[in-house]
Amino acid sequence: MTAASGLAVENTAKPPVFWAPLLRDAILAALVAVLLALPLVGLQTYDVGGGALGIRTHFDWVAWAGAAVFAGRFALRVLRQRYDARPMGETKHFAFLAVWAARQAVPLTLVGVAFAVMLPFLPFSSRYLVDLGTTVLIYVMLGWGLNVVVGLAGLLDLGYVAFYAVGAYTFALLARDLGFSFWEALPFSGLVAASFGVILGFPVLRLRGDYLAIVTLGFGEIIRIVLLNWASLTGGPNGISDIPRPSFFGLPFSRSAPEGVTTFHQFFGLEFSPEHRVVFLYFVILAMALVTNAFTLRIRKLPVGRAWEALREDELACRALGINPTTVKLSAFAIGAMFGGLAGCFFATRQGFISPESFTFIESATILAIVVLGGMGSQLGVVLAAILLVTLPEFGRAFAEFRMLIFGAAMVGVMVWRPRGLIAHRAPTLRLGLQPATR
Amino acid sequence: MAYFLQQLINGLTLGSIYGLIAIGYTMVYGIIGMINFAHGEIYMIGAFISIIAFLVLGLAGVTYVPLALAIVLLITMLFTSIYGWAVERIAYRPLRGSFRLAPLISAIGMSIFLQNYVQLFQGARVKPMPPLVQGGFTVFESGGFTVQLSYLQVFIMLLTVVLMIGFTFVIAATPLGRAQRACEQDMRMAALLGVDVNRVISLTFVMGAALAAVAGLMVTLYYGVIDFFIGFLAGVKAFTAAVLGGIGSLPGAMLGGVLIGLIEAFWSAYFSVEYKDVSVFVVLVLVLVFSPTGLLGRPEVEKV
Numbered sequence: 001m002t003a004a005s006g007l008a009v010e011n012t013a014k015p016p017v018f019w020a021p022l023l024r025d026a027i028l029a030a031l032v033a034v035l036l037a038l039p040l041v042g043l044q045t046y047d048v049g050g051g052a053l054g055i056r057t058h059f060d061w062v063a064w065a066g067a068a069v070f071a072g073r074f075a076l077r078v079l080r081q082r083y084d085a086r087p088m089g090e091t092k093h094f095a096f097l098a099v100w101a102a103r104q105a106v107p108l109t110l111v112g113v114a115f116a117v118m119l120p121f122l123p124f125s126s127r128y129l130v131d132l133g134t135t136v137l138i139y140v141m142l143g144w145g146l147n148v149v150v151g152l153a154g155l156l157d158l159g160y161v162a163f164y165a166v167g168a169y170t171f172a173l174l175a176r177d178l179g180f181s182f183w184e185a186l187p188f189s190g191l192v193a194a195s196f197g198v199i200l201g202f203p204v205l206r207l208r209g210d211y212l213a214i215v216t217l218g219f220g221e222i223i224r225i226v227l228l229n230w231a232s233l234t235g236g237p238n239g240i241s242d243i244p245r246p247s248f249f250g251l252p253f254s255r256s257a258p259e260g261v262t263t264f265h266q267f268f269g270l271e272f273s274p275e276h277r278v279v280f281l282y283f284v285i286l287a288m289a290l291v292t293n294a295f296t297l298r299i300r301k302l303p304v305g306r307a308w309e310a311l312r313e314d315e316l317a318c319r320a321l322g323i324n325p326t327t328v329k330l331s332a333f334a335i336g337a338m339f340g341g342l343a344g345c346f347f348a349t350r351q352g353f354i355s356p357e358s359f360t361f362i363e364s365a366t367i368l369a370i371v372v373l374g375g376m377g378s379q380l381g382v383v384l385a386a387i388l389l390v391t392l393p394e395f396g397r398a399f400a401e402f403r404m405l406i407f408g409a410a411m412v413g414v415m416v417w418r419p420r421g422l423i424a425h426r427a428p429t430l431r432l433g434l435q436p437a438t439r
Numbered sequence: 440m441a442y443f444l445q446q447l448i449n450g451l452t453l454g455s456i457y458g459l460i461a462i463g464y465t466m467v468y469g470i471i472g473m474i475n476f477a478h479g480e481i482y483m484i485g486a487f488i489s490i491i492a493f494l495v496l497g498l499a500g501v502t503y504v505p506l507a508l509a510i511v512l513l514i515t516m517l518f519t520s521i522y523g524w525a526v527e528r529i530a531y532r533p534l535r536g537s538f539r540l541a542p543l544i545s546a547i548g549m550s551i552f553l554q555n556y557v558q559l560f561q562g563a564r565v566k567p568m569p570p571l572v573q574g575g576f577t578v579f580e581s582g583g584f585t586v587q588l589s590y591l592q593v594f595i596m597l598l599t600v601v602l603m604i605g606f607t608f609v610i611a612a613t614p615l616g617r618a619q620r621a622c623e624q625d626m627r628m629a630a631l632l633g634v635d636v637n638r639v640i641s642l643t644f645v646m647g648a649a650l651a652a653v654a655g656l657m658v659t660l661y662y663g664v665i666d667f668f669i670g671f672l673a674g675v676k677a678f679t680a681a682v683l684g685g686i687g688s689l690p691g692a693m694l695g696g697v698l699i700g701l702i703e704a705f706w707s708a709y710f711s712v713e714y715k716d717v718s719v720f721v722v723l724v725l726v727l728v729f730s731p732t733g734l735l736g737r738p739e740v741e742k743v
Contacts, residue, residue, distance in 0.1 A: 040484065045566055047564065055494045154540070218720035218723050222721070369551070
């Protein structure tokens with residue numbers, strides 16, 4: 001094909017679609033799907049009692065899987081052929097969303113924060129909804145904390161839940177053994193978690209990115225196993241219960257208080273309601289999350305924040321420019337850990353009970369999934385992903401069962417199609433030149 | 440002494456299993472420089488397919504144990520290989536040339552997906568498997584303590600050795616092995632010289648998955664229970680083995696696997712069972728911090 005005819009093809013309005021290879025490709029994909037599904041979907045093991053297994057067949061499901069893959073693959077290929085044939089410049093994917101979100105950042109944030117503040121007082125609000133909102137906000141805060149490490153500094157931390165656990169256990173132990181209240185213990189939780197970040201990070205931050213990921217995973221597991229087995233201190237698998245609830249400037253949220261203590265509802269002359277505490281917890285985590293966000297947004301503009309992003313983009317260049325990678329990475333690691341610890345402290349006071357079961361690798365993977373799906377480095381994306389992750393199981397049992405399946409698949413999908421995340425905002429904060437790029 | 444010998448045998452058996460999984464990590468790392476985080480799940484899928492194959496054979500009336508073992512081995516290797524191939528095709532191939540952490544994140548997503556997929560379709564409960572190969576030799580007897588070497592342990596170690604020999608042959612003396620070594624040294628140059636790089640990488644995943652499938656079959660026979668979560672810990676341990684032996688080095692992976700198996704067996708025997716997983720993680724951290732090239736690995740030079 002000569003250059004001239006190549007141009008001619010590009011200019012035609014509707015490019016031809018070559019059906020035969022598409023069909024062949026789709027049939028092959030369906031065949032593979034059938035082979036994959038045959039042993040694990042088509043033949044289902046079940047208990048027949050007495051420690052023996054039986055087999056059920058579900059070959060109809062295998063057929064459905066094959067048909068679905070055939071249709072999906074075929075549609076995908078047809079779309080892609082159309083798409084690839086379009087003139088350049090139209091290929092923007094979801095970019096318009098990112099651009100729109102970036103332009104409207106201030107109003108969007110204001111609307112979002114206003115909605116979050118109003119939520120407990122809205123007419124359709126309920127205790128259940130506020131509880132759900134609290135869970136979402138815990139994940140938002142964890143996501144924002146991890147975002148400092150993964151999104152800004154580009155360090156993949158697979159053991160983030162360790163710092164969450166350290167924060168939670170710090171508070172639980174301080175409360176149990178020394179009688180600390182939530183507000184007294186909160187700074188300690190953050191500090192202890194941050195020091196754990198420094199202690200664990202110091203020896204390993206010289207490692208390459210993927211080695212670092214595995215080592216942090218190892219640390220996460222070590223901390224969990226130690227919590228599980230150091231029964232004299234942590235209560236082992238039984239965990240620690242009766243963790244004190246937070247108070248409102250010294251006013252507890254209880255129906256009746258001991259002599260000399262005024263409760264919240266007495267002080268404000270309200271009728272006692274257990275919802276007060278739920279709403280109060282919601283506002284505490286909302287404030288903590290907002291502080292995390294404000295802190296992150298500010299620190300991005302400080303030299304250390306700029307160094308994180310520079311290091312993420314090119315470590316060698318940073319070294320050449322005299323940035324000490326170890327200290328810069330360590331600061332990101334410690335700050336991320338601190339937010340994890342603070343969130344852990346809140347988690348402990350909200351649940352009133354903690355055990356190592358809350359701090360498994362799955363939890364780390366979940367937080368990472370939130371950060372990745374939101375688009376690493378994007379603060380808004382984390383919120384959307386956290387809402388999605390927490391509310392998905394509430395739509396029904398099927399969604400609850402499929403939640404992690406969907407999230408795993410979505411992580412792969414995001415990496416394959418939009419590695420910068422759905423709402424990408426990984427453009428450097430600072431850029432030379434006049435025109436800010438809009439990708 | 441007798442106790443020591445028994446732990447040595449147990450450790451070697453365990454080490455064979457870890458070594459077979461570790462080869463998958465080390466080969467993939469050697470060629471495309473990524474940690475195939477989903478490899479542990481491939482092993483778990485191998486274990487599930489083997490238990491299902493045993494059940495189907497039982498229903499079909501195959502009762503002669505060596506025949507059943509051989510058939511299950513082939514079936515498990517075949518179907519698990521397809522999983523290995525599909526994982527590479529779906530989750531890793533589109534990411535060549537993406538930013539460095541992308542394949543690892545994709546692999547973690549794949550790992551979460553596969554775990555939940557198996558949990559959803561096969562249930563979350565542990566799957567028991569009645570002992571198929573029983574009996575063994577008494578190696579040594581002293582002071583009322585007998586050292587047992589079961590037939591199953593002999594089978595596991597022998598099969599591992601046979602696979603290792605076959606595997607070394609494939610790498611050293613076949614066109615495919617030559618292409619793999621070429622890709623490992625310089626992928627772009629290999630492509631320029633007419634090596635189909637995508638095919639070589641796919642086949643590498645297939646080979647790794649086939650070996651992981653064998654490990655899955657072995658663990659099903661050896662422990663008699665499996666569940667959908669076994670892949671995570673086994674994967675991390677096998678990765679540790681690959682790093683300890685020197686990632687990218689095949690004899691290193693086997694050596695590392697055996698060492699990890701021994702460390703785990705002796706640690707549980709002489710220190711504490713509760714912290715046996717910690718021992719492996721500690722080894723991983725120590726090796727990566729102090730000697731990232733491992734025992735038999737080549738030093739890695741970072742180029743601009």
